[in-house]
Amino acid sequence: MLTAEWTHKLPFIQSTSPAKRAAALIIRTLDRMPEVEKGKFSIVDFCSGGGGPVPVIEKLVNAHRLARNQHPIPFLLTDIQPHLDAWMAASARSANLSFIPQPVDATNPPVAVISSASPTAASDPNAEFAPDSRVFRLYCLAFHHFDDAMARKTLKSSIETSDGFAIIELQDRRIGSLVLMLLDFFLMFAVTPLWFRHDGLHMLFTFVLPVLPFIQAFDGFVSSLRTRTFGEVMALVDEACPEGEREGAVRTFDPEGREVIKVTKGDWVFEGEREMHTWPLGFMNSIVGRRIR
Incomplete structure (x- = not known):
């Protein structure tokens, strides 16, 4: 049911499906990352479960890129407990969707999902087996499952081993x-x-x-009670990666009316967005981090 709520549009109270909103967020983020068009780039979904909305999001993102004559981006499904049957069925329907059959820990990912441009890749003893690809991490309705200790480790790992990440939640504590x-x-x-x-x-x-x-x-x-605000996630970032001063936060609204909070810390910029997905009470809350240097 949860996947269906992601991928279907409810009449009258939704202008589009939550999966389309998530895909649009990823497209906007990729457009701000020039390295996407300069070499290999992949999006790795952590805590994928049975696949969730990611197979639909992948198709939407790559259909948009195809329409703009851009190369497709491969998506990978991962989980600490792989759901191989569901993943094989989903990946069979798309050339740009695959999975890692072994367990993947978001706090200590294998070299196969570490960005080739990250500081960790150079020091990893198995670096010779790493794919020559930059990595963007995705957490769809997953990050709220982590307690604070696990969340800190996950954020630290994301910052040290990827070029960006997106935390997407369809709920909050309001x-x-x-x-x-x-x-x-x-x-x-x-x-x-x-x-x-x-x-x-x-x-x-x-x-x-x-x-x-x-x-x-x-x-x-x-899940609503466990969902963190942008400020709470940034506090965990500060604890996980104390080096580098935090600059901001700047609160604005983009041309489409989305509320955006922007913070810069060290080599990274973080943006929190909030937009309605279900009238009048449902909002998609996202936190995106991008390496800028």
Whole structure:
């Protein structure tokens, strides 16, 4: 159900699907990274689970690039517990989607997903086996699962071994988001006949034994409570990478009305964005980091 909510557009209350908003964010970010067009570049999704929205996001990003006569960017699915059956099925439908079959720890990634331009790549004893590619990390609805200690290690690893990263969440701790998560219980009764009418078990555990609506609403509510603000993530960045002074923050609105907070720290620039995905209470919150030197 969660993947379906990412990839479908709800009539009247959504102007586009959350997956399309996430793809647009990635496209905007890639446009600000000139190194993307200068050599090999890949996007590595961490904590992929069963794949989530990434197969759809990959198609949207690369369709946009194809329309602009730009080369496609390979996406890789990874997880500490690989979901190989789901990943093989997804990657079979796209030449630009693949996966790493071995467990991948976001705090200590293997050399296969370390950027060739990162300081870590040069010192890694297995550097000769590393792909000659820059790396952008992706965390779709995943970062809130980390406790503070794990989040610090993940941010440190992202900064030391990649050229950029994006943390994308569809919820936050504001009252409106919490209310929306509770309303998700009732939403499932409306969308299940549309999206899962041929799935007997899904219909059973929605309408006869409403276990799935409860799990969905409860998980969303807890996820909202665990989602960090831009300021809280930046505090973790400061703790994980104390070198370099933080400059900013500058709060602005882009031409399309998105709220953007920008901070520069050392060789990196960090941007937090917030835009509505579901009227009137649902907002996509993203934190993007880019290496600028």
